[in-house]
Amino acid sequence: MAKAPTKATVARHSQQIAVSSGLTKRQRRDTWLGLAFVSPWLVGFLVFTIYPVIASLYFSFTDYNVVSDPRWIGFRNYTDLFSDPLFGETLYNTLYLAVLGIPFSLILSLLIAMLLNNKLKLQGMFRTVYFLPSVVPAVAAALLWRWFLNPDYGPINEVLWQVGINGPGWLSDPRWAKPALILASLWGVGGSMVIYLAGLQNVPTPLYESAHLDGANAWQRFRFVTLPMLSPVILFNLVMGIITSFQSFTNIYIMTGGGPSNSTMVYALYLYQNAFQFFRMGYASAMAWVLLLITAVALIAIFRTSGWVHYESRS
Amino acid sequence: MTSGRWLQYLLIYAVLIIGALFFLTPFAWMVSTSLKTGAQVFAIPPRWIPAPVMWSNYSRLMTEIPFRRYLGNTVLVTVTSVVFYVGSSAVVAYGFSRIKWPGREVLFYCLLATMVLPPQVTLIPQFVMFQKLGWVGTFLPLIVPALTGSAFAVFLLRQFYGSIPEEISDSARIDGASEWQIFMRIILPLARPALATASLFIFIWTWTDFLNPLIYLTDDRLYTLAVGLQQLSSTRSAAWPLLMAGSLLMSLPIILLFFFAQKTFIQGVSTSGLKG
Numbered sequence: 099m100a101k102a103p104t105k106a107t108v109a110r111h112s113q114q115i116a117v118s119s120g121l122t123k124r125q126r127r128d129t130w131l132g133l134a135f136v137s138p139w140l141v142g143f144l145v146f147t148i149y150p151v152i153a154s155l156y157f158s159f160t161d162y163n164v165v166s167d168p169r170w171i172g173f174r175n176y177t178d179l180f181s182d183p184l185f186g187e188t189l190y191n192t193l194y195l196a197v198l199g200i201p202f203s204l205i206l207s208l209l210i211a212m213l214l215n216n217k218l219k220l221q222g223m224f225r226t227v228y229f230l231p232s233v234v235p236a237v238a239a240a241l242l243w244r245w246f247l248n249p250d251y252g253p254i255n256e257v258l259w260q261v262g263i264n265g266p267g268w269l270s271d272p273r274w275a276k277p278a279l280i281l282a283s284l285w286g287v288g289g290s291m292v293i294y295l296a297g298l299q300n301v302p303t304p305l306y307e308s309a310h311l312d313g314a315n316a317w318q319r320f321r322f323v324t325l326p327m328l329s330p331v332i333l334f335n336l337v338m339g340i341i342t343s344f345q346s347f348t349n350i351y352i353m354t355g356g357g358p359s360n361s362t363m364v365y366a367l368y369l370y371q372n373a374f375q376f377f378r379m380g381y382a383s384a385m386a387w388v389l390l391l392i393t394a395v396a397l398i399a400i401f402r403t404s405g406w407v408h409y410e411s412r413s
Numbered sequence: 414m415t416s417g418r419w420l421q422y423l424l425i426y427a428v429l430i431i432g433a434l435f436f437l438t439p440f441a442w443m444v445s446t447s448l449k450t451g452a453q454v455f456a457i458p459p460r461w462i463p464a465p466v467m468w469s470n471y472s473r474l475m476t477e478i479p480f481r482r483y484l485g486n487t488v489l490v491t492v493t494s495v496v497f498y499v500g501s502s503a504v505v506a507y508g509f510s511r512i513k514w515p516g517r518e519v520l521f522y523c524l525l526a527t528m529v530l531p532p533q534v535t536l537i538p539q540f541v542m543f544q545k546l547g548w549v550g551t552f553l554p555l556i557v558p559a560l561t562g563s564a565f566a567v568f569l570l571r572q573f574y575g576s577i578p579e580e581i582s583d584s585a586r587i588d589g590a591s592e593w594q595i596f597m598r599i600i601l602p603l604a605r606p607a608l609a610t611a612s613l614f615i616f617i618w619t620w621t622d623f624l625n626p627l628i629y630l631t632d633d634r635l636y637t638l639a640v641g642l643q644q645l646s647s648t649r650s651a652a653w654p655l656l657m658a659g660s661l662l663m664s665l666p667i668i669l670l671f672f673f674a675q676k677t678f679i680q681g682v683s684t685s686g687l688k689g
Contacts, residue, residue, distance in 0.1 A: 125515075128512050128513060129514040129515060129516075131508070132508045132509075132512040132513075132514035132517060133508070133514070134508070135504055135505060135509075135512060135596075136505050136508035136520065137508075138501040138505055138560060138561050138562055139524065139561055139562045139564075139567060140520070142558065142560075142561020142562060143524070143561070145542075145561070146535065146539060146561065147527050147530070147535060149538065149542075150534070150535035150536075150537075150538035150539050150542070151530070151538075153541070154534050154535065154538050157537060157538065157541075164541060164544060213425055213429055214429070216422075218422075218426070224429050224433060226672075226675070227436055228432070228433070229671075230436070230440075230671065231439070231440075233617065233664075233667050233671050234664045234667070234668075235620065235621035235639065235660075235663055235664055235667065236621055236623060237621065237623050237638075237639040237642055237660070238443075238660035238663050238664045241642065241656050241657070241660050242439055242442070242657070243439070244646075245442075245446060245653055245656075245657070246439055246442055250455075250457060251454065251455055251456070252459060253438070253442055253459050253461075256458045285439060341529065345531055345532070345533065347623075347624060348624065351623075351643075352623075352646070366533060370624075373536070373537050373540070374628055379537050379541070383538075385533075386531065386533040386534045386536070386537065387534065389531050389533055390530070390531055390534050393529075393531055397529075
């Protein structure tokens with residue numbers, strides 16, 4: 099006990115010396131150095147994020163066509179949005195594609211990942227085959243599927259015809275256009291499959307072994323070992339799925355352009371049209387802010403209800 | 414092996430092979446269409462094997478649309494972007510991981526937050542800004558922002574720098590090296606694998622990017638492949654063999670890149686997503 103205070107005083111003393119002489123100088127130098135290193139990003143952050151976010155919020159309260167100056171109109175863009183029937187339709191279409199498309203893609207990619215996680219001959223080849231479509235440029239993939247789904251000259255309806263089914267018009271039939279887009283998007287599940295594969299490889303084998311010893315069958319091992327261990331990865335894929343699906347643009351712009359009769363007019367596409375075809379920049383900015391809000395609400399809801407996600411206690 | 418296991422493996426292979434066919438068929442259709450004559454394209458029922466095989470579609474692609482020019486533009490924009498993005502991100506990541514300073518954490522969270530912000534929010538003011546600068550209709554809006562780094566690449570590189578022992582930097586500091594020298598001579602060479610992964614991803618993003626070129630490239634002589642092919646599809650509806658040939662050629666560099674850098678690629682996909 100007698101030594102402790104002296105040690106503490108010595109420590110405090112030397113700290114004071116350090117503060118009054120070397121360290122602050124070094125700290126100040128490090129601060130400038132750190133800022134200097136991150137300055138390219140910092141400038142970009144201010145110019146390409148902070149300023150645009152503020153400007154976008156301002157534009158959303160104006161009538162602005164780029165040529166003449168923005169004119170303040172208060173909440174009119176927002177109230178106009180909610181009386182714009184097309185806005186409701188684009189929201190519905192976007193949610194339809196998300197609510198149906200995301201679960202399909204999550205389940206399909208998990209199934210493929212589990213199959214490919216087995217020790218197999220030609221494992222590498224199989225993985226490549228399933229992953230490859232997801233690296234095909236969106237433009238090329240969209241052009242390909244537009245032609246692949248052609249009701250008269252495309253192979254899908256030919257196959258259907260051979261088993262006695264008269265295939266639908268796919269992209270030209272308002273009832274089938276959205277399912278057709280989902281079908282085409284499933285071709286690219288390779289990206290989330292790879293993430294699942296990585297997750298599966300992190301599941302410790304002893305867990306399976308002890309489950310096996312406890313007499314758990316294959317389904318029980320999946321339900322009580324694989325699923326909980328994989329839940330952080332499922333959450334990640336779900337969040338990414340929501341973000342990308344709310345923003346999906348390129349494939350739909352090229353495959354349907356929003357048609358037939360607006361059945362695939364999705365949020366990002368309508369926003370693009372308002373901004374860059376009709377030059378209603380204020381209206382489009384209001385749409386962007388509504389999208390930001392919807393995304394935020396969806397993500398908060400998901401994280402709030404993510405009790406099913408099992409985190410390993412970090413040792 | 415027990416017979417039960419055999420059956421299980423047989424089933425797995427069967428499912429995988431059927432699945433693989435589904436995943437490969439669209440590719441085969443793309444190749445097949447790219448080699449058809451205009452008349453065969455519209456044959457009912459669709460034909461899989463083109464007869465005659467029109468290799469000339471590929472040379473027609475070069476003469477009927479300015480394919481070489483589009484390719485050149487795409488290469489120019491992509492290579493510049495990769496160099497700018499990776500170079501600046503490497504510097505920024507150093508400031509976020511190897512130097513301790515107050516405010517570092519807060520700014521890093523800002524950087525992470527930008528990854529979730531819908532690009533639509535910043536898109537319009539950025540367009541207005543570039544419009545006022547007179548940059549719309551040039552490559553500048555596509556490549557200048559790359560100088561400020563990519564949040565994704567900064568994140569990836571910062572993770573990697575963190576795994577390099579601090580002692581290496583410390584001994585260099587004792588020898589009188591400046592932070593810049595340590596960065597250039599020690600950290601950067603060690604970070605080569607991470608730089609390769611970041612380059613790979615940014616290459617693919619800019620090579621395949623559609624929205625930005627669509628908005629900013631108003632002059633068709635500056636079109637990249639993505640915009641050029643899309644334009645071809647909307648102006649000449651019957652150009653399917655050419656379109657498929659073009660799509661295949663546009664996909665080729667990425668598919669090749671994937672084959673040669675498969676390991677880096679898959680590691681990148683899985684680590685970028687998971688180690689948060």
